[in-house]
Amino acid sequence: MTSAGRFDLHTHSVRSDGHHTPREVVTLAHGAGLDGVALTDHDTGDGLAEALEAGDELGLEVIPGTEFSAELGGRSVHVLAYWHDHTEAALAAELLRLRDARSDRALRMVENFNALGVPITFTRVLEIAAGAPVGRPHLAQAVVEVGACADEREVFERYLADGGPADAPKHAVDPVRAVELLRGAGGVVVLAHPALFGARDGGEEIPTDTLEAMVEAGLAGVEAEHPAHPGPAVERWTALARRYGLLVTAGSDHHGGEREVPVGAAVTGRETLERLRSLRGEGP
Numbered sequence: 524m525t526s527a528g529r530f531d532l533h534t535h536s537v538r539s540d541g542h543h544t545p546r547e548v549v550t551l552a553h554g555a556g557l558d559g560v561a562l563t564d565h566d567t568g569d570g571l572a573e574a575l576e577a578g579d580e581l582g583l584e585v586i587p588g589t590e591f592s593a594e595l596g597g598r599s600v601h602v603l604a605y606w607h608d609h610t611e612a613a614l615a616a617e618l619l620r621l622r623d624a625r626s627d628r629a630l631r632m633v634e635n636f637n638a639l640g641v642p643i644t645f646t647r648v649l650e651i652a653a654g655a656p657v658g659r660p661h662l663a664q665a666v667v668e669v670g671a672c673a674d675e676r677e678v679f680e681r682y683l684a685d686g687g688p689a690d691a692p693k694h695a696v697d698p699v700r701a702v703e704l705l706r707g708a709g710g711v712v713v714l715a716h717p718a719l720f721g722a723r724d725g726g727e728e729i730p731t732d733t734l735e736a737m738v739e740a741g742l743a744g745v746e747a748e749h750p751a752h753p754g755p756a757v758e759r760w761t762a763l764a765r766r767y768g769l770l771v772t773a774g775s776d777h778h779g780g781e782r783e784v785p786v787g788a789a790v791t792g793r794e795t796l797e798r799l800r801s802l803r804g805e806g807p
Contacts, residue, residue, distance in 0.1 A: 528793025530559040531786055532586065533603060533715065533746065533774020537653065538570035539590075540660040542779030545570035548786065549577040549585060551777075555787035559584030559796070561605060561774070566592055566621045566656050568609035586796075590715060591705060592621060594695035595733060598685050598720055602701050603746065603774070606803045607710025614708040617696065622656050624694035629657040631691040632683070636662070639688060641671045659683045660778070675781045698729075699736045706741040709804040713744035713772050718756035738767045743802050744795075748773030750784045770795050 535541035536548050543551065545562055552560035562574040562585065571587045578585035588605040609615065633645045643665040651661045663678035672678045682689035696704070698714075705712045714737065720729050747760035748771065764771045773789035 528558045528796065529556070529787065529790040530561070530584070530586070530793070530796050531555075531557055531775050531777070531789070532561040532588070532605070532713070532772050532791050532796075533563050533590070533749075533789075534560055534777040534786055535564055535590070536562060536570045536574070538567055538655050539564035540655070540658040540778060545574035546577040548777070549574050549581060549583060551786040553581045553583045555785065557583065557787050557790065558793065559586060560786065561586035561588040561603075563588040563590045563603050563774075564655075565590050565658060566618055566625075569655075571609075591701050592693075592695055593698040593701035594693070595698055595720075595729070597692075599695075600698040600701075600720055600729065600733075601715040602698060602705065602742075603713040603715045603772075604705040604708075604710035605713075605799065607705050607708040609708070611708035614704050617704055620694060625657045628691050628693045629662060632659070632662055632689050635689040635691060636666065636671075636682070639682070641666055641682075641689075642669055643671075662689075698733060699740050702737050702740040702742050711743050711799050711802045712741060713746055713770075713799075714742060715746050716749040716751060716776065717745060717747075717760055718749070718752045734763070734767070738769065742767075742769065743799060744770035744772045746774055747771045748789045748791075749776060750788050751776070770798055772799070 534548050536543055536545045562570055564570055574585045586605050591602050593600045629648055630645050636643050647665050648661050651664050663675040666672050666678045702712050745760050745764045747757050761771050772791045775784050775786055775788040777784050777786045
């Protein structure tokens with residue numbers, strides 16, 4: 524990004540599937556010389572108070588957020604939301620359903636791994652999650668621990684990608700409903716890493732009618748700049764953002780551990796951040 528200011532608008536902590544505490548994420552952002560960082564744990568705001576406190580102490584702006592799990596045709600479509608009210612009734616109810624469904628799905632995936640001869644246990648997966656919403660990275664870590672794969676990347680490639688042999692169906696709202704829920708809670712919504720949709724099947728695009736419906740529901744931006752997006756994908760999604768009047772954002776999607784991408788690996792400029800901020804609480 525070319526405008527002044529450097530803000531990483533996509534990071535994760537141990538409160539979902541990251542390897543650092545919220546305070547450590549903020550400290551890493553401060554050490555990277557950023558002006559601000561968004562904590563966007565999956566389907567939870569549990570780490571925000573800690574992150575905000577750390578930001579106050581270090582003089583670094585912390586943008587409260589989450590990465591909300593939606594699904595289209597059996598493939599994940601994630602949306603990032605900022606400045607929303609996690610306690611708003613409709614959103615809170617859906618977040619609770621997502622959390623409960625994650626646990627049930629994880630149990631079914633453990634059973635799938637066992638049927639494939641991989642001896643992981645649900646108890647160990649819960650220990651790895653340590654109270655966070657259970658996700659596939661926690662299962663991947665358990666698989667690596669028992670020696671069935673060399674690293675978490677191999678687990679996803681062999682077993683856990685959407686539709687993989689150990690994957691299991693999950694409860695998820697469609698991406699348009701996700702935008703509606705988050706807008707209803709006063710949030711500003713950005714489509715996360717859109718080029719990763721369908722990547723396992725050759726990079727199938729999000730259907731145009733779905734994208735247009737998300738825009739109609741109040742989508743504000745697209746995370747065109749993401750460490751996993753090759754140059755042509757960045758160009759394509761930047762052009763699509765212009766076509767639909769959306770802001771272009773960037774974020775590292777930092778998790779730490781084997782999925783290490785440094786905080787600040789992709790940053791959003793201040794001008795874009797302020798334009799996003801100006802949309803807080805507006806209806807679609």
